[in-house]
Amino acid sequence: MNRRQMALEVASILVNHISPAPSQSVLEKVAAELILLAEKELSAGDRPSSQRLAVLTVLGKNHPGIVHAFSEILAEQNVDIVDINQTILHGNFAMIMIVDPSGAKVDFPSLKSLLKERGGREEVGVFLQYEDLMRELNRI
Amino acid sequence: MSYTKREVLEVIKMTEVEHFDVRTVTMGITLLDCADEDPKAAARKVYEKLTRYGASLPGTVSEVADSLGIRVANRRLAVTPVSLIATRPEPRSYVTIAKEIDRAAGEMGFDYVGGFSALVESGFTRADEALIAAIPETLTVTSRMCSSLNVGTTRVGLNMDAVLKTAALIKETAFMTRERGSIGCAKFVVFTNAVDNNPFIAGAFHGVGNPEVMINVGLSGPGVVLDAIRQRGPCDLRELSEVIKKASYKVTRVGEIVGREVAKRLGIPFGIVDISLAPTPELGDSVGEVLMAMGIERPGAPGTTAALALLTDAVKKGGTMATSAVGGLSGAFIPVSEDGAMISAAHEGILTLEKLEAMTAVCSVGLDMVAVPGDTPEDILAGFLADELSIGIINAKTTAVRVIPVHGKKAGEIVSFGGLLGDAPVQELKLFSPSGFVSRGGQVPPPITSLRN
Structure with a gap:
């Protein structure tokens, strides 16, 4: 309809x-x-919060189990992975996930600290942010 | 994937590597309705109103910043020029009010509040006179209250009597705060063509034409521009301007998003984004370094004014597209003590006060955070102010002076204020007197260009 x-x-x-x-x-x-x-x-920039997606970026030295480490936390917290892109260049690992935190069991800051804390143990940089900057800085 | 890897990594680089932060989210609050014949009662109303509106700002700003993945360096308040709060027009009335503002700001966790101000471009009301007399004491007994005077506009000319009073109060404030490097003067700025939605301290105030309360945003961003110029490498000036415009677009867009989101969450109107490049003492966050990346050996070298003109023009062009409302000062900030490359150039005598003055003729908004010897005579200080302020009046732009005659210091010494205020080299002023001119007093008539209708 x-x-x-x-x-x-x-x-x-x-x-x-x-x-x-x-x-x-x-x-x-x-x-x-x-x-x-x-x-x-429904005008631009004012989408319902349920559709507000976030970008999770993980950067660092590659080693087995990185993708698992973060997708495990997302699954535990009921965060849907909408899209995932992962590359390894000269041993450096870069993963970008588009996630939907609207159904998460914890609030956004707590989710962020859970992921960051795991990032510390995996020795990789972790960045979680709503997609606003990605959308507004790159597209006119 | 809705975003390419390059797009995502560029945003991460901007926020994590290039020192990008939003410099300030400033809430403007009107205090006109806090009038009371009894200054203590007026002060109580002011305290009540500030805490009612301001208390939720710091937390909301942090939430928004965190969810977007960026830093917001400062949260600040700007209030109606305090001389307009109708009360008994005596200096102590205004000191009482300032103390309450300072207390409210401290309890809510704000580092500075702008608005201990008076607009005296054409003359003084009794309240203005009382407030001006209270400025040195206020800047001494409070730590967060910032003060400003508007002493001229292109429309009405320059009030030289106000300039003389300003020179006197700067000297007095320097003396009263002599134990701390005359730091009181760092919280005072004198303007021509002051803007009433400026989010930056120390000159912020909430103008009378503004709504009850509003959110204004000030950007930072020299680091982002610097990185863009370095990455582009050799190119001609037209291309250089394009590179700066694109960087400025991004920086301003972030400010717009933050301001809009904070205003929405607090349910109050979003005012403006000030598209000035505001430096910090941190390495790589300096307007001076941007000029060097553009090809000027050291700030202050011949060519500095031309480079700054191109830089600021490109910043404005890029920024204008990125926000729904540009406002505030929106020019280049050259706060000498807060900009690493400027500090060293000034200390080595490459960047002189005269060169800084020339830079304000094209785009800079004034002589900001400059230190001069503590024994500078009042008439010479008044001449120094009058020169800078006249540039603003003739060019129909804002100019301002924030000067610290550091008690007990001579030219060539350094005074350290710490934190964002940085270190200021004490610079030389020519010691020939303009007294025969400035002490005539009265109003310098407005320039012919003021007749715009």
């Missing part, structure tokens, strides 16, 4: 409770206003 259909649906539910039933043109008008409202809500 697209946004317009959704708005029409909502509008008709509303007007079903109103009698006498309004004309099709009134229905359209109400739907148009609802669409406008929905678009305002």
Whole structure:
């Protein structure tokens, strides 16, 4: 269902409770206003928090088990991995994960310190941040 | 993958390697409604209002910064020029209010509050006179309260009587805080064409045309620009300008995101981003080093003014695109004591006060954090201020002076303030008197360029 259909649906539910039933043109008008409202809500930079993704970057010397170390924590904390990219260049390990922290068992700062603490043990640099900077600094 | 590896790593490099931080998130709060005939009652209202609005700022800023993965160096407050809080117009009234502001700021964890200020470009009200008389004591008995005066504008000219008073109060403040390197003077700045949404200390105040409360952001960023220039290597000046513009876009964008998010979480309006490059004493975070990377051997060398003009222009062009509202000072900051490359150039006599003055004619916002000998006579100090302030008036721009006549120090010595304020080499002033001119007093009429309508 697209946004317009959704708005029409909502509008008709509303007007079903109103009698006498309004004309099709009134229905359209109400739907148009609802669409406008929905678009305002969903405008760029103001996405619902449930869709706010974060970027986890791990940098350091490669050794077995790094990916496991961090995906384990994410799994334990119910953080969904949306995307993952990992490369090794001259023995240096770089992993970038796009994660969805909205369903996490802990809040964002705690998740960050859990990952950082693990990073300390694995001797790699760990950075967790919402995707805002990546989006806004690289794309106009 | 929604972002390329290069994009992600560039952001990490910017925040982790290039010293990028947002220099300050400043909350402006109006105190006009704290008026009371009884200064103690007015001070109580001020304390109550500041703590009501300001208490949640430091925590919110930290949360936002942490979630975005960047650092915000300072959280600060700016208030309505205190001379406008209607109360009994006596110096001690304003000292009482300043002490309460200082106490509130301390309890909430702010290091500085701007706004012990008066706007006297065309003359003094009784309240202005009382506040000005209270400035030296206020800067001595408080540690967080910062003060400023606006003594001229392009529209009305320069109030020379205010310049004379300013020279006197700077000397008095230097003497009263002589035990600590005359540090009181580092918390005072004199302006022409002062802006009322400047987020930077010591000149911040919350202008009367502003809303009840608002968030303004000041950037840092010399490190990011420096790195971009070094990475680009040899190129012509047009290309150099492009490189700086792109770096400035990124720096400003971060400020915009932080400001917007903080304002949203606190439910108050977002004001402006000040696109000045503000240096810190940290290595690699210096405007002087940027000039050197552009090809000037040392700051102060011939060519410095030209390079600074190109730099600031490119910073503005890049920054303007990145934010919905540019404001504040938005020029180059050259606080001598806070900028590593400037400190050493000034100490070695390469960067003179005269050269710094020339730089303010193109883009710098003033003579900031310069130290002069403690025995500099008042009339010479007044002439020094009048020179700098006239540049602002004629060029329809903000200029400011933050000068420290360091008690007991001579030219060539160094005074150390510590922290962000850094180390200032005491610089030489020519000891020939302008007294016959400045002590005439009165108003220097506005320039012909003030007739814009």
